[in-house]
Amino acid sequence: xxxxxxxxxxxxxxxxxxxxxxxxxxxxxxxxxxxxxxxxxxxxxxxxxxxxxxxxxxxxxxxxxxxxxxxxxxxxxxxxxxxxxxxxxxxxxxxxxxxxxxxxxxxxxxxxxxxxxxxxxxxxxxxxxxxxxxxxxxxxxxxxxxxxxxxxxxxxxxxxxxxxxxxxxxxxxxxxxxxxxxxxxxxxxxxxxxxxxxxxxxxxxxxxxxxxxxxxxxxxxxxxxxxxxxxxxxxxxxxxxxxxxxxxxxxxxxxxxxxxxxxxxxxxxxxxxxxxxxxxxxxxxxxxxxxxxxxxxxxxxxxxxxxxxxxxxxxxxxxxxxxxxxxxxxxxxxxxxxxxxxxxxxxxxxxxxxxxxxxxxxxxxxxxxxxxxxxxxxxxxxxxxxxxxxxxxxxx
Numbered sequence: 001x002x003x004x005x006x007x008x009x010x011x012x013x014x015x016x017x018x019x020x021x022x023x024x025x026x027x028x029x030x031x032x033x034x035x036x037x038x039x040x041x042x043x044x045x046x047x048x049x050x051x052x053x054x055x056x057x058x059x060x061x062x063x064x065x066x067x068x069x070x071x072x073x074x075x076x077x078x079x080x081x082x083x084x085x086x087x088x089x090x091x092x093x094x095x096x097x098x099x100x101x102x103x104x105x106x107x108x109x110x111x112x113x114x115x116x117x118x119x120x121x122x123x124x125x126x127x128x129x130x131x132x133x134x135x136x137x138x139x140x141x142x143x144x145x146x147x148x149x150x151x152x153x154x155x156x157x158x159x160x161x162x163x164x165x166x167x168x169x170x171x172x173x174x175x176x177x178x179x180x181x182x183x184x185x186x187x188x189x190x191x192x193x194x195x196x197x198x199x200x201x202x203x204x205x206x207x208x209x210x211x212x213x214x215x216x217x218x219x220x221x222x223x224x225x226x227x228x229x230x231x232x233x234x235x236x237x238x239x240x241x242x243x244x245x246x247x248x249x250x251x252x253x254x255x256x257x258x259x260x261x262x263x264x265x266x267x268x269x270x271x272x273x274x275x276x277x278x279x280x281x282x283x284x285x286x287x288x289x290x291x292x293x294x295x296x297x298x299x300x301x302x303x304x305x306x307x308x309x310x311x312x313x314x315x316x317x318x319x320x321x322x323x324x325x326x327x328x329x330x331x332x333x334x335x336x337x338x339x340x341x342x343x344x345x346x347x348x349x350x351x352x353x354x355x356x357x358x359x360x361x362x363x364x365x366x367x368x369x370x371x372x373x374x375x376x377x378x379x380x381x382x383x384x385x386x387x388x389x390x391x392x393x394x395x396x
Contacts, residue, residue, distance in 0.1 A: 001037040001112075002127065002213045004048040005119035008039055012113045017042045017103040019063035020112075023050050024074070024131040024209045025096035025192065035190040035211045042067060050097055051077070059097055066101045072139035074098045074131065098131045098209070100139045111141040118145070119213035126185035128177050132207035133197065142174060144181040150174075172199030173206075181210045188214040188280055216241045217306075218277065221260075222268040222296060223286035224251035227311065230354035231284060232260050238358060240282070245271050247292070269295035272303075282307040282361050284341065288316050294323045301333040307364050309341035309357060316340075343370050 001008070001022045011018055018041040023034050038048040038056060040063035050059055055077045066073055078094040102109050115127035124146035130137045144150055176199035184191065190211050197206055219235040221228045224246035235242040236259050245264040246252040252265045264271050268287065277283075283300050287293055288311050297320070300308045312320060317339045324334060342356030343363065363370045 001035065001039075002115065002119040002211045003035060004037055004039060005116045005213065007047045009113075009116040009120040011039075011041060012109075012116060015104065017067060017101075019066040019099055019101045021050055021059045021063055021097050021099045022129075022131075022209070022211075023095050024098045024207070027078075027094040033190075034192065034209060038063065040064060040067070051095060055095075055097075059099070062097070062099045066099045067103070070101050070103065070106070072098060072100045074138070096131075098129070098139070100129070108139060108141050111143050115141070115143045115211075115213070118143070122215055123213065124185060124215065125213050126181040127211045127213070128181045129209050129211075130206050131192070131209045133205065137197070137206065142177055142181070144178050144185065146185060148178075148182060150178055173197065175199060177208055180208070184210045185212045185214070188212050188217070188278075214280075217280035217282070218243065219282045219284065220245060220272070220275070220277075221284045221286060222246070222292070223288075223311075224248065224253075224256065224263075225286055227350045227353050228284075228286050229257055230350035231286070231357055232257055234354045234358045236261075238362075243275075246287075267295075268292050269299050272296060272299050277303055277305050279304055279306060281305040283309070284357060285310040286341075288312040290320065290323055293320055294327060297324060297337065298327050298329055301329060301336050307338065307361050308336055309338035309360065311341045312339065314340065338364070 001020050008018070008020070018039050020037050020039040023036045026033060036048070036050050038046060038050045038059050040046045040060055044064070046060055046063075049056060058077070059075075062073060062075060074096060076094060076096050100108065100112075102112055112127070115125060118125035126144045127141060128144065129139065129141045132138065142150060173195070176195055180193045180195070184193075191209075193208050193210065195206050195208055216239050219240035220243045221231055221235070222245050224244055228244060232242050232244060241261050242259070243262045243264060244252060244257050244260045245266060245268050247265065247267045249265045252263050254260075254263055257263055268285075269292075272283075283305055285293055285296060285300070285308070287296075293310060297308070297310060301324075310317075310320065320339070321334060338360060341360070342353060343359045345352065345356040345359070347353045347356045360370065362368065
Protein backbone atom coordinates (compact mmCIF):
# COMPACT_ATOMS: atom_id res chain seq x y z
CA UNK A 1 0.00 0.00 0.00
CA UNK A 2 2.86 2.38 0.71
CA UNK A 3 3.78 2.26 -2.99
CA UNK A 4 0.87 4.65 -3.62
CA UNK A 5 1.34 6.58 -0.37
CA UNK A 6 1.53 10.06 -1.88
CA UNK A 7 -1.84 9.76 -3.61
CA UNK A 8 -3.51 8.06 -0.63
CA UNK A 9 -2.09 10.67 1.75
CA UNK A 10 -3.85 13.33 -0.33
CA UNK A 11 -7.08 11.33 -0.12
CA UNK A 12 -6.77 11.23 3.67
CA UNK A 13 -6.13 14.99 3.81
CA UNK A 14 -9.23 15.53 1.66
CA UNK A 15 -11.30 13.39 4.03
CA UNK A 16 -12.09 10.75 1.41
CA UNK A 17 -13.25 7.27 2.35
CA UNK A 18 -11.55 4.52 0.39
CA UNK A 19 -10.77 0.82 0.32
CA UNK A 20 -7.31 -0.49 -0.41
CA UNK A 21 -6.52 -3.90 -1.85
CA UNK A 22 -3.00 -5.08 -1.00
CA UNK A 23 -1.10 -8.09 -2.32
CA UNK A 24 -0.24 -10.08 0.82
CA UNK A 25 1.08 -13.34 -0.67
CA UNK A 26 2.26 -14.61 -4.03
CA UNK A 27 2.93 -17.98 -5.57
CA UNK A 28 4.76 -18.87 -8.75
CA UNK A 29 5.36 -16.21 -11.39
CA UNK A 30 3.20 -13.39 -10.04
CA UNK A 31 3.20 -9.95 -11.69
CA UNK A 32 3.34 -7.89 -8.47
CA UNK A 33 4.87 -8.58 -5.06
CA UNK A 34 3.51 -8.24 -1.49
CA UNK A 35 2.80 -4.61 -0.72
CA UNK A 36 1.54 -3.72 -4.21
CA UNK A 37 -1.88 -2.08 -3.91
CA UNK A 38 -4.99 -0.82 -5.67
CA UNK A 39 -7.19 1.74 -3.93
CA UNK A 40 -10.74 2.87 -4.77
CA UNK A 41 -12.52 5.85 -3.21
CA UNK A 42 -16.23 6.37 -2.62
CA UNK A 43 -16.61 8.09 -5.99
CA UNK A 44 -15.12 5.11 -7.81
CA UNK A 45 -11.74 6.68 -8.55
CA UNK A 46 -8.99 4.04 -8.65
CA UNK A 47 -5.21 4.28 -8.29
CA UNK A 48 -2.47 1.65 -8.21
CA UNK A 49 -2.38 -1.95 -9.36
CA UNK A 50 -2.21 -5.42 -7.87
CA UNK A 51 -1.66 -7.47 -11.01
CA UNK A 52 -0.66 -5.29 -13.92
CA UNK A 53 -4.17 -5.57 -15.32
CA UNK A 54 -5.12 -9.25 -15.04
CA UNK A 55 -7.57 -9.07 -12.14
CA UNK A 56 -7.95 -5.33 -11.57
CA UNK A 57 -11.65 -5.35 -12.48
CA UNK A 58 -12.52 -8.02 -9.92
CA UNK A 59 -10.40 -6.36 -7.22
CA UNK A 60 -12.04 -3.02 -8.01
CA UNK A 61 -15.45 -4.54 -7.28
CA UNK A 62 -14.16 -6.05 -4.03
CA UNK A 63 -13.02 -2.59 -2.97
CA UNK A 64 -16.43 -1.08 -3.76
CA UNK A 65 -18.12 -3.81 -1.74
CA UNK A 66 -15.75 -3.35 1.22
CA UNK A 67 -16.54 0.37 1.24
CA UNK A 68 -20.24 -0.45 1.49
CA UNK A 69 -20.18 -3.13 4.19
CA UNK A 70 -17.09 -1.98 6.10
CA UNK A 71 -15.62 -5.47 6.29
CA UNK A 72 -12.13 -6.54 5.17
CA UNK A 73 -11.99 -9.46 2.78
CA UNK A 74 -9.20 -11.71 1.53
CA UNK A 75 -9.35 -13.25 -1.93
CA UNK A 76 -7.02 -15.51 -3.92
CA UNK A 77 -6.57 -15.16 -7.66
CA UNK A 78 -4.85 -17.85 -9.72
CA UNK A 79 -4.65 -19.21 -13.23
CA UNK A 80 -7.51 -21.12 -14.80
CA UNK A 81 -7.49 -22.55 -18.33
CA UNK A 82 -11.05 -23.89 -18.09
CA UNK A 83 -12.63 -20.63 -19.17
CA UNK A 84 -10.87 -18.12 -21.39
CA UNK A 85 -12.97 -15.35 -19.85
CA UNK A 86 -12.47 -16.34 -16.21
CA UNK A 87 -10.83 -13.88 -13.86
CA UNK A 88 -7.27 -15.02 -13.27
CA UNK A 89 -3.57 -14.42 -13.84
CA UNK A 90 -2.21 -15.10 -17.29
CA UNK A 91 1.30 -15.66 -15.89
CA UNK A 92 0.29 -18.88 -14.14
CA UNK A 93 1.00 -17.66 -10.62
CA UNK A 94 -1.29 -16.83 -7.70
CA UNK A 95 -1.78 -13.74 -5.57
CA UNK A 96 -3.65 -13.30 -2.30
CA UNK A 97 -5.23 -9.87 -1.90
CA UNK A 98 -6.50 -8.30 1.32
CA UNK A 99 -9.09 -5.56 0.86
CA UNK A 100 -9.36 -3.14 3.78
CA UNK A 101 -11.93 -0.35 4.07
CA UNK A 102 -10.49 2.93 5.39
CA UNK A 103 -13.45 5.07 6.35
CA UNK A 104 -14.02 7.99 8.70
CA UNK A 105 -14.43 6.62 12.22
CA UNK A 106 -12.76 3.27 11.50
CA UNK A 107 -10.27 2.30 14.20
CA UNK A 108 -7.64 1.43 11.59
CA UNK A 109 -7.82 4.80 9.79
CA UNK A 110 -5.54 6.83 12.14
CA UNK A 111 -2.83 4.18 11.94
CA UNK A 112 -2.98 3.81 8.17
CA UNK A 113 -3.14 7.59 7.79
CA UNK A 114 0.02 7.99 9.89
CA UNK A 115 1.79 5.32 7.83
CA UNK A 116 0.80 7.01 4.57
CA UNK A 117 1.96 10.39 5.88
CA UNK A 118 5.34 8.99 6.89
CA UNK A 119 5.84 7.23 3.56
CA UNK A 120 4.76 10.28 1.54
CA UNK A 121 7.28 12.38 3.46
CA UNK A 122 10.08 9.90 2.76
CA UNK A 123 10.44 8.91 6.41
CA UNK A 124 11.42 5.46 7.61
CA UNK A 125 8.44 3.60 9.04
CA UNK A 126 6.92 0.13 8.92
CA UNK A 127 3.19 -0.56 8.71
CA UNK A 128 2.22 -3.98 10.07
CA UNK A 129 -1.22 -5.44 9.33
CA UNK A 130 -2.78 -8.76 10.24
CA UNK A 131 -3.70 -10.37 6.94
CA UNK A 132 -4.66 -13.86 8.08
CA UNK A 133 -6.04 -15.14 11.37
CA UNK A 134 -9.19 -14.76 13.49
CA UNK A 135 -11.78 -12.61 11.71
CA UNK A 136 -11.89 -9.99 14.48
CA UNK A 137 -8.16 -9.32 14.03
CA UNK A 138 -7.79 -9.33 10.24
CA UNK A 139 -7.06 -5.82 8.99
CA UNK A 140 -5.80 -4.47 12.32
CA UNK A 141 -2.71 -2.28 11.90
CA UNK A 142 0.29 -1.07 13.86
CA UNK A 143 2.83 1.55 12.76
CA UNK A 144 6.46 1.40 13.87
CA UNK A 145 8.90 4.27 13.38
CA UNK A 146 12.66 4.02 12.94
CA UNK A 147 13.18 5.16 16.53
CA UNK A 148 11.01 2.31 17.78
CA UNK A 149 8.01 4.49 18.59
CA UNK A 150 4.57 3.38 17.49
CA UNK A 151 1.76 5.46 16.00
CA UNK A 152 1.66 8.89 14.35
CA UNK A 153 4.02 11.80 13.79
CA UNK A 154 3.93 13.61 17.15
CA UNK A 155 4.04 12.09 20.65
CA UNK A 156 0.33 12.80 21.16
CA UNK A 157 -0.58 11.50 17.70
CA UNK A 158 1.54 8.41 18.26
CA UNK A 159 -0.22 7.70 21.54
CA UNK A 160 -3.62 8.12 19.89
CA UNK A 161 -2.75 5.97 16.88
CA UNK A 162 -1.17 3.33 19.08
CA UNK A 163 -4.32 3.23 21.20
CA UNK A 164 -6.53 2.74 18.17
CA UNK A 165 -4.05 0.59 16.30
CA UNK A 166 -3.13 -1.99 18.90
CA UNK A 167 -4.00 -5.46 17.70
CA UNK A 168 -5.94 -6.09 20.89
CA UNK A 169 -5.53 -9.85 21.18
CA UNK A 170 -2.78 -9.82 23.81
CA UNK A 171 -0.33 -7.13 25.05
CA UNK A 172 2.64 -9.25 24.04
CA UNK A 173 1.37 -9.40 20.45
CA UNK A 174 1.95 -5.67 19.92
CA UNK A 175 5.48 -5.91 21.33
CA UNK A 176 6.35 -8.93 19.19
CA UNK A 177 4.96 -7.40 16.00
CA UNK A 178 6.72 -4.10 16.73
CA UNK A 179 10.03 -5.92 17.15
CA UNK A 180 9.57 -7.91 13.93
CA UNK A 181 8.54 -4.77 12.04
CA UNK A 182 11.53 -2.83 13.35
CA UNK A 183 13.88 -5.57 12.19
CA UNK A 184 12.35 -5.60 8.71
CA UNK A 185 12.42 -1.80 8.57
CA UNK A 186 16.11 -1.83 9.43
CA UNK A 187 16.74 -3.90 6.32
CA UNK A 188 14.20 -2.02 4.20
CA UNK A 189 12.23 -5.21 3.60
CA UNK A 190 8.55 -5.90 2.95
CA UNK A 191 7.09 -9.34 3.61
CA UNK A 192 5.09 -11.50 6.00
CA UNK A 193 5.84 -13.04 9.38
CA UNK A 194 4.01 -15.78 11.25
CA UNK A 195 3.19 -15.06 14.91
CA UNK A 196 0.95 -16.63 17.52
CA UNK A 197 -2.11 -14.71 18.64
CA UNK A 198 -0.48 -14.05 22.01
CA UNK A 199 2.72 -12.77 20.51
CA UNK A 200 4.69 -15.99 20.72
CA UNK A 201 4.44 -19.35 18.98
CA UNK A 202 1.23 -20.12 20.81
CA UNK A 203 -2.42 -19.32 20.32
CA UNK A 204 -4.14 -19.03 16.95
CA UNK A 205 -1.57 -18.43 14.21
CA UNK A 206 -1.50 -14.99 12.61
CA UNK A 207 0.08 -13.82 9.38
CA UNK A 208 1.31 -10.23 9.56
CA UNK A 209 2.27 -8.22 6.48
CA UNK A 210 5.00 -5.68 7.20
CA UNK A 211 5.43 -2.91 4.62
CA UNK A 212 8.62 -0.89 4.98
CA UNK A 213 8.83 2.71 3.85
CA UNK A 214 12.47 3.72 3.53
CA UNK A 215 14.36 6.51 1.78
CA UNK A 216 15.83 5.55 -1.61
CA UNK A 217 19.01 3.47 -1.39
CA UNK A 218 22.33 5.11 -2.20
CA UNK A 219 24.51 4.65 -5.25
CA UNK A 220 27.95 6.22 -4.83
CA UNK A 221 29.92 6.57 -8.05
CA UNK A 222 33.63 7.19 -7.57
CA UNK A 223 35.36 8.75 -10.56
CA UNK A 224 33.92 11.68 -12.53
CA UNK A 225 34.47 10.21 -15.98
CA UNK A 226 32.18 9.94 -19.01
CA UNK A 227 31.13 6.42 -18.01
CA UNK A 228 30.06 7.83 -14.65
CA UNK A 229 27.70 10.29 -16.32
CA UNK A 230 25.85 7.44 -18.02
CA UNK A 231 25.78 5.40 -14.80
CA UNK A 232 24.31 8.34 -12.89
CA UNK A 233 21.42 8.48 -15.36
CA UNK A 234 20.76 4.77 -15.05
CA UNK A 235 21.03 4.95 -11.26
CA UNK A 236 18.40 7.67 -11.14
CA UNK A 237 16.19 5.61 -13.45
CA UNK A 238 16.42 2.78 -10.89
CA UNK A 239 15.45 5.26 -8.15
CA UNK A 240 18.78 5.42 -6.35
CA UNK A 241 19.98 8.51 -4.54
CA UNK A 242 23.15 9.04 -6.59
CA UNK A 243 26.36 10.67 -5.36
CA UNK A 244 29.39 11.35 -7.56
CA UNK A 245 32.71 11.63 -5.76
CA UNK A 246 36.07 12.63 -7.24
CA UNK A 247 39.12 14.39 -5.83
CA UNK A 248 39.50 16.51 -8.98
CA UNK A 249 37.30 19.64 -8.90
CA UNK A 250 37.70 20.29 -12.60
CA UNK A 251 35.84 17.05 -13.37
CA UNK A 252 33.40 16.77 -10.46
CA UNK A 253 30.97 19.52 -11.47
CA UNK A 254 27.20 19.94 -11.64
CA UNK A 255 27.50 20.87 -15.30
CA UNK A 256 28.93 17.42 -16.10
CA UNK A 257 26.54 15.53 -13.82
CA UNK A 258 23.22 17.42 -13.79
CA UNK A 259 21.21 14.31 -12.81
CA UNK A 260 23.29 13.53 -9.70
CA UNK A 261 21.70 14.19 -6.31
CA UNK A 262 25.01 15.40 -4.95
CA UNK A 263 28.58 15.90 -6.10
CA UNK A 264 31.47 15.62 -3.67
CA UNK A 265 35.00 16.88 -4.31
CA UNK A 266 37.12 14.82 -1.95
CA UNK A 267 39.51 11.90 -1.92
CA UNK A 268 37.20 8.87 -2.36
CA UNK A 269 38.35 6.87 0.67
CA UNK A 270 38.08 9.89 2.94
CA UNK A 271 34.55 10.57 1.81
CA UNK A 272 33.60 6.92 2.28
CA UNK A 273 34.99 7.02 5.81
CA UNK A 274 32.59 9.77 6.85
CA UNK A 275 29.44 9.18 4.81
CA UNK A 276 26.46 7.02 5.71
CA UNK A 277 26.09 3.62 4.06
CA UNK A 278 23.86 0.65 4.77
CA UNK A 279 22.97 -2.81 3.53
CA UNK A 280 21.29 -1.34 0.41
CA UNK A 281 24.15 0.93 -0.69
CA UNK A 282 25.99 0.18 -3.94
CA UNK A 283 29.53 1.43 -4.54
CA UNK A 284 30.79 1.76 -8.11
CA UNK A 285 34.51 2.51 -8.45
CA UNK A 286 35.23 3.83 -11.95
CA UNK A 287 38.53 5.59 -11.31
CA UNK A 288 40.78 2.60 -12.26
CA UNK A 289 43.71 4.49 -10.76
CA UNK A 290 45.64 2.70 -8.01
CA UNK A 291 46.20 5.80 -5.88
CA UNK A 292 42.40 6.16 -5.60
CA UNK A 293 41.28 2.55 -5.90
CA UNK A 294 43.45 0.80 -3.34
CA UNK A 295 42.63 2.87 -0.21
CA UNK A 296 39.02 3.14 -1.31
CA UNK A 297 38.47 -0.57 -1.96
CA UNK A 298 40.37 -1.56 1.15
CA UNK A 299 37.68 0.26 3.13
CA UNK A 300 34.72 -0.55 0.89
CA UNK A 301 35.21 -4.31 1.02
CA UNK A 302 34.94 -4.21 4.81
CA UNK A 303 31.67 -2.28 4.90
CA UNK A 304 28.23 -3.94 5.12
CA UNK A 305 27.06 -2.67 1.74
CA UNK A 306 25.09 -4.46 -0.97
CA UNK A 307 27.55 -4.20 -3.84
CA UNK A 308 31.14 -3.16 -4.57
CA UNK A 309 32.25 -3.04 -8.20
CA UNK A 310 35.41 -1.69 -9.80
CA UNK A 311 36.11 -0.80 -13.43
CA UNK A 312 39.22 -1.85 -15.29
CA UNK A 313 40.75 -4.26 -17.76
CA UNK A 314 41.70 -7.81 -16.84
CA UNK A 315 45.27 -6.61 -16.41
CA UNK A 316 44.16 -3.72 -14.18
CA UNK A 317 42.05 -6.14 -12.17
CA UNK A 318 45.00 -8.49 -11.49
CA UNK A 319 47.31 -5.62 -10.59
CA UNK A 320 44.69 -4.07 -8.31
CA UNK A 321 44.06 -7.36 -6.51
CA UNK A 322 47.78 -7.77 -5.90
CA UNK A 323 47.98 -4.26 -4.45
CA UNK A 324 44.96 -4.91 -2.25
CA UNK A 325 46.51 -8.09 -0.87
CA UNK A 326 49.66 -6.12 -0.05
CA UNK A 327 47.66 -3.73 2.15
CA UNK A 328 45.97 -6.57 4.05
CA UNK A 329 42.77 -7.27 2.13
CA UNK A 330 41.87 -10.92 2.67
CA UNK A 331 40.75 -13.42 0.04
CA UNK A 332 37.30 -13.49 1.62
CA UNK A 333 37.05 -9.72 1.28
CA UNK A 334 38.33 -9.82 -2.30
CA UNK A 335 35.61 -12.32 -3.16
CA UNK A 336 33.06 -9.56 -2.59
CA UNK A 337 34.57 -7.39 -5.32
CA UNK A 338 32.80 -7.35 -8.69
CA UNK A 339 35.71 -6.71 -11.03
CA UNK A 340 35.80 -6.09 -13.89
CA UNK A 341 32.51 -4.38 -13.10
CA UNK A 342 29.28 -5.33 -14.89
CA UNK A 343 27.82 -8.25 -16.80
CA UNK A 344 29.19 -9.48 -20.12
CA UNK A 345 26.96 -7.65 -22.59
CA UNK A 346 29.72 -6.85 -25.03
CA UNK A 347 29.26 -3.19 -24.00
CA UNK A 348 31.44 -0.50 -25.58
CA UNK A 349 29.78 2.89 -25.15
CA UNK A 350 29.34 4.61 -21.76
CA UNK A 351 25.60 3.99 -21.94
CA UNK A 352 26.03 0.29 -22.73
CA UNK A 353 28.58 -0.04 -19.95
CA UNK A 354 26.24 1.66 -17.49
CA UNK A 355 23.54 -0.81 -18.51
CA UNK A 356 25.87 -3.76 -17.86
CA UNK A 357 26.76 -2.39 -14.41
CA UNK A 358 23.11 -1.78 -13.54
CA UNK A 359 22.20 -5.28 -14.72
CA UNK A 360 24.82 -6.79 -12.40
CA UNK A 361 23.54 -4.70 -9.48
CA UNK A 362 19.97 -5.88 -10.09
CA UNK A 363 21.06 -9.50 -10.46
CA UNK A 364 23.02 -9.25 -7.21
CA UNK A 365 20.07 -7.73 -5.39
CA UNK A 366 17.46 -10.12 -6.74
CA UNK A 367 19.48 -13.32 -6.86
CA UNK A 368 19.47 -13.53 -10.64
CA UNK A 369 21.99 -15.56 -12.63
CA UNK A 370 22.61 -13.00 -15.37
CA UNK A 371 22.10 -15.60 -18.11
CA UNK A 372 19.59 -15.26 -20.93
CA UNK A 373 16.07 -16.38 -20.02
CA UNK A 374 15.73 -17.98 -23.45
CA UNK A 375 16.38 -21.68 -23.01
CA UNK A 376 16.99 -21.32 -19.29
CA UNK A 377 15.06 -23.34 -16.73
CA UNK A 378 15.49 -20.88 -13.88
CA UNK A 379 12.51 -18.95 -12.46
CA UNK A 380 11.86 -15.50 -13.91
CA UNK A 381 11.14 -14.07 -10.46
CA UNK A 382 13.45 -15.17 -7.66
CA UNK A 383 12.58 -15.54 -3.98
CA UNK A 384 15.58 -13.68 -2.56
CA UNK A 385 14.30 -11.25 0.07
CA UNK A 386 16.10 -7.94 -0.23
CA UNK A 387 15.17 -4.30 -0.53
CA UNK A 388 14.72 -2.77 -3.88
CA UNK A 389 15.34 0.79 -4.70
CA UNK A 390 12.59 3.11 -3.75
CA UNK A 391 10.05 3.60 -1.07
CA UNK A 392 9.08 0.03 -0.37
CA UNK A 393 11.19 -3.00 0.20
CA UNK A 394 10.35 -6.05 -1.87
CA UNK A 395 10.39 -9.79 -1.52
CA UNK A 396 11.00 -10.33 -5.23
